[in-house]
Amino acid sequence: MTxxxxxRPTFTLESFKAFRDKTTFSIxxxxxxxGRNQAGKSTLLRFLPFLSDSLQSGIPVLxxxxxxxxxxxxKELGWLGPEQARPSVTIEVNNKSYHVKLDAKGTRxxxxxxxVQTTRNRDDNFVVSLSxxxxxxxxxxxxEYQSRDGWTGKLSFRSLLVGGDTLPEEVKAFLSEVEESLTxxxxxxxxxxxxxxxxxxxxxxxxxxxxxxxxxxxxELLEGRERVIRDASDWLYQTLEEELxxxxxxxxxxxxxxxxxxxxxxxxxxxxxxxxxxLPILLAACWAEEKESDSPTMLAIEEPESHLHxxxxxxxxxxxxxxxxxxxxxxxETHSVYILRAVQLAILExxxxxxEVGLYWVDQGKDxxxxxxxxxxxxxxxxxxxxxxxxxxxxxxxxxxxQKRWEKMKR
Numbered sequence: 588m589t590x591x592x593x594x595r596p597t598f599t600l601e602s603f604k605a606f607r608d609k610t611t612f613s614i615x616x617x618x619x620x621x622g623r624n625q626a627g628k629s630t631l632l633r634f635l636p637f638l639s640d641s642l643q644s645g646i647p648v649l650x651x652x653x654x655x656x657x658x659x660x661x662k663e664l665g666w667l668g669p670e671q672a673r674p675s676v677t678i679e680v681n682n683k684s685y686h687v688k689l690d691a692k693g694t695r696x697x698x699x700x701x702x703v704q705t706t707r708n709r710d711d712n713f714v715v716s717l718s719x720x721x722x723x724x725x726x727x728x729x730x731e732y733q734s735r736d737g738w739t740g741k742l743s744f745r746s747l748l749v750g751g752d753t754l755p756e757e758v759k760a761f762l763s764e765v766e767e768s769l770t771x772x773x774x775x776x777x778x779x780x781x782x783x784x785x786x787x788x789x790x791x792x793x794x795x796x797x798x799x800x801x802x803x804x805x806x807e808l809l810e811g812r813e814r815v816i817r818d819a820s821d822w823l824y825q826t827l828e829e830e831l832x833x834x835x836x837x838x839x840x841x842x843x844x845x846x847x848x849x850x851x852x853x854x855x856x857x858x859x860x861x862x863x864x865x866l867p868i869l870l871a872a873c874w875a876e877e878k879e880s881d882s883p884t885m886l887a888i889e890e891p892e893s894h895l896h897x898x899x900x901x902x903x904x905x906x907x908x909x910x911x912x913x914x915x916x917x918x919x920e921t922h923s924v925y926i927l928r929a930v931q932l933a934i935l936e937x938x939x940x941x942x943e944v945g946l947y948w949v950d951q952g953k954d955x956x957x958x959x960x961x962x963x964x965x966x967x968x969x970x971x972x973x974x975x976x977x978x979x980x981x982x983x984x985x986x987x988x989x990q991k992r993w994e995k996m997k998r
Contacts, residue, residue, distance in 0.1 A: 596768040597679040598638075599686075602665050602672035604630045605957035612959060614771075614885075615945030616911045619927065620920040621977075622949030627957030631949065632920040635887045636777035638676075639796060641747040642769060645726040648744045649689070649696045654800055655777060661691040668954055673699075676747070680768045682707070683761050687747065697721040697728050701742070701749060705757045713758050715742070771916050776875070776883035778802060780890040782867045797874075797883045802867025806841050809833065809870060818873040819866075826902050827862070861894040865903065872910040885916045892923035904929035908939050924978040931968035941966050948974055 597613040600606045605627040612631065620628045633655040640650035651661070665673045677686040688700040703713040715732035718739065722729045727745040740753030748762055776797040783801050798804050809815055810833060820831040823845075830846045845862070846852035855863060868888055875883040886907075892900045904926055907917050919926065927946075933939050946962040963971035 599677035603674040607956040616943040618918040618945040626949040639772040639775040774884040887918040897925040900925045901929040934968040
């Protein structure tokens with residue numbers, strides 16, 4: 588008897604940073620976020636670790652200390668253009684939805700309006716608004732809420748998800764569905780673009796679910812996990828003819844080392860930027876595949892192509908598709924055409940199904956607001972709704988080079 592698959596949640600953001608209007612997206616087994624600089628790709632990706640942190644028990648509504656926020660306030664999380672607004676978040680599962688409209692008192696966030704839709708009939712929605720000043724405790728926010736049809740009760744937020752004995756039974760049941768759908772986010776591992784597995788700690792960043800967004804604490808976290816190191820080393824050897832090891836130093840500390848066959852080992856900090864940027868991703872993928880209690884359950888990676896030659900970008904995609912096949916969702920925020928083409932080729936080669944790939948294009952509107960377009964990926968790897976002109980810069984440059992050569996020949 589096969590187990591029932593975990594339902595895939597859909598997220599809707601409104602007045603969330605650059606996303607002024609309602610913006611809906613879901614996380615596929617492999618999700619790619621494309622777009623131009625400053626369009627809003629990173630906002631979408633960083634929402635995921637922020638949500639992951641805000642789902643942990645004992646977090647009063649939102650985890651405002653989440654490293655993914657970069658010390659932003661709730662106001663700075665909202666729309667700051669004309670007609671400023673506070674953010675709202677909706678989580679939809681099985682055609683039912685959980686919606687919170689957020690506000691803050693000073694630096695402390697609270698839920699102003701809560702809407703839970705458990706049927707298609709809007710009249711059956713559970714919609715309540717704050718009716719008194721919220722009480723802020725170290726690990727929860729509590730307040731009285733009321734609805735238009737006369738319901739009143741005390742609700743508690745020990746995470747983004749509401750709690751309270753006064754909640755209707757159908758709401759409690761749906762909250763269990765929401766929690767189940769969000770299971771992969773519980774130990775989401777986020778990496779930002781500046782990955783330094785042997786660098787200095789980020790000032791002000793607290794411990795995250797798995798490792799730091801830079802990967803600089805992987806040395807301590809992976810000590811004793813020989814299979815993770817071996818799997819990463821095997822892939823590096825097949826790809827770059829380099830072996831990876833974790834070796835003790837004279838002062839008792841541990842250090843990652845790389846070694847080419849026939850060469851003496853050298854510390855990772857003496858390797859090229861490409862390998863240093865790649866290692867945290869590779870190690871986290873191998874760690875996630877172990878599926879231990881403290882392993883990552885999802886990877887969200889900014890600019891995986893950073894410092895990598897196109898050939899290595901393609902190999903990395905193939906490696907991450909293996910991670911996806913083991914049941915670990917992967918989200919990539921990228922500018923790389925090579926990553927996109929590698930995914931398309933993997934579909935055609937049968938390594939991943941087209942329905943397992945989510946592809947989005949983020950662009951900017953006239954008012955500076957972000958617009959999200961979902962790109963359909965067909966069975967033959969064709970992209971429907973793909974923006975015309977995308978990735979044509981290389982062709983344009985080649986055309987201009989040929990034109991200039993022709994002009995010189997005519998002189």
